Amino acid sequence: MIDTQQKKPQLLLVDDDIGHRTMLKLNLERLGYRITEACDGDEVLAALQKNLFDLILLDLKMKRMGGIETLEALEDAGNHIPTIVITAFSSIESVVKAMKKGAYDYITKPIDIDNLAHVLTRALDHSTLKTENAYLKERLAEDYSFGKIIGSSEVMRDLFSTLKLVAQSDATVLIQGESGTGKELVANALHENGLRKKGPFIKVNCSALHENLLESELFGHEAGAFTGASSRRKGRFELAHGGTLFLDEIGDMSLPTQAKILRVLQEGQFERVGGNETINVDVRVVAATHKDLQEMIKVETFRQDLYYRLAVVPIDLPPLRERQEDISDLANHFLDKKNKKNKKNIKGFHPETLNIFMRYNWVGNIRELENTVERAVVLCLGEQITPRDLPPRFLPENGRPAASDFSSRGWTLRDMEREMIRATLHDTDNNKSLAAKNLGIARQTLINKIKEYNLEG
DSSP states (O other): OTTTOOOOOOOEESOHHHHHHHHHHHHHHHHHHEEESSSOOOGHHHHHHOOOEEEEEEEEEEEEHHHHHHHHHHHHHTOOOEEEEEEEEEGHHHHHHHHTTTTEEEESSSSHHHHHHHHHHHHHHHHHOOOOOOOHHHHHHHHTTTTBBBOOOOHHHHHHHHHHHHHOOOOOOEOOOOSSSSSHHHHHHHHSSSSSTSSSSEEETTSSSSSHHHHHHHHHOOOTTTTOOSSSSEEEEHHHHTEEEEEEGGSSOOOHHHHHHHHHHHHSEEEEBBBOEEEOOOOOOEEEEOOHHHHHHTSSOOOOHHHHTTTTTEEEEGGGGGGGGGGGHHHHHHHHHHHHHHTOOOOOHHHHHHHHHHSSTTTTHHHHHHHHHHHHHHHSSEEEOGGGGOGGGGGGOOOOOOGGOOOTTTTOOOHHHHHHHHHHHHTTTOOOHHHHHHHHHHHHHHHHHHHTTOOOO
């Protein structure tokens, strides 16, 4: 029996036999359930719109809409309430079909009430456990994530804790880390989770522009300020008013431009290039660099006063080699992303591929991992990414022939696929069965590809 101290579970009883339904209702109420009746399957979805049910007890044979059709309708509607189906002992084939359609369990006629009570209790416990697990996963996602940044390693959990605190302030942030560690992603997450999320998020890559152009890009210019300046133009500081300005690769900024940045940080003021009007802005600055600014200060290529203005909150991003626990999750994230981009359906990574990823140094960090996964997705002919789909640098002792290193040749996907097959056939002395196995495809698929690309002989 259900514990009467707890709220009684609500059960939807669906049966077109009024006598059988009444018998079940009386017994279920005695067991401690609150019962809502439906006399056929076509009434189920309407009942679900009116009440929140913990369980559904569903007869498989009904006149207007049978149990299988009802289960299909529940699935289409996105309802996942634990459903127990009732069937005659001779209809075991229907039970198998019902279980495939999402039924939690079944019970046969004539119904043993004690057995029914046991099945319902087990279904309730299972449902409660699923709900608790979903809640815990949600809490874990909150604790071990920040924005779209992926990671559950200890170093990333510490980082997320810091970012959550920093996001709720207006302090200037300096993000430091090797190239490819995700500095822009962190800057964007700080904005999206911060006090200025309704304002603009404006980015400037300080290494991508010549000094004169960078100054105009940052502060804007007046008409006639220089050759080609035919009209007034707002700079990035103005465009970022009320929001966040992300200065990427700030270590590449010249000393004169650094001085002007310092003034904006101190006073919130600047003039456009070629102008006299003082413009006031309210901007949060997040800067990033892969350079060692402390060393640059020593050789006087970066201003110490600007450094301390920028590094009110310094954030150091760990290289990928220091967060190996995250490599598998990152690789699978990029696999999903690149599958969609390249219209492919690769299921996952061969275990040895993940082992190689774990041993690799990842000098280019997350960006290198993403590019590696995309290249593998393009070249992969099977359902799993195998070591043979990786660039030769991952396989120093057993790498592919040079002919299979396609990355710098500007070839099409067909070219890559053809040369991959040609190289594998060469490696296996034209053994088609072994070549197909190494490529991760069926032998007949390989034969079809050989004919398609005229690789016979």
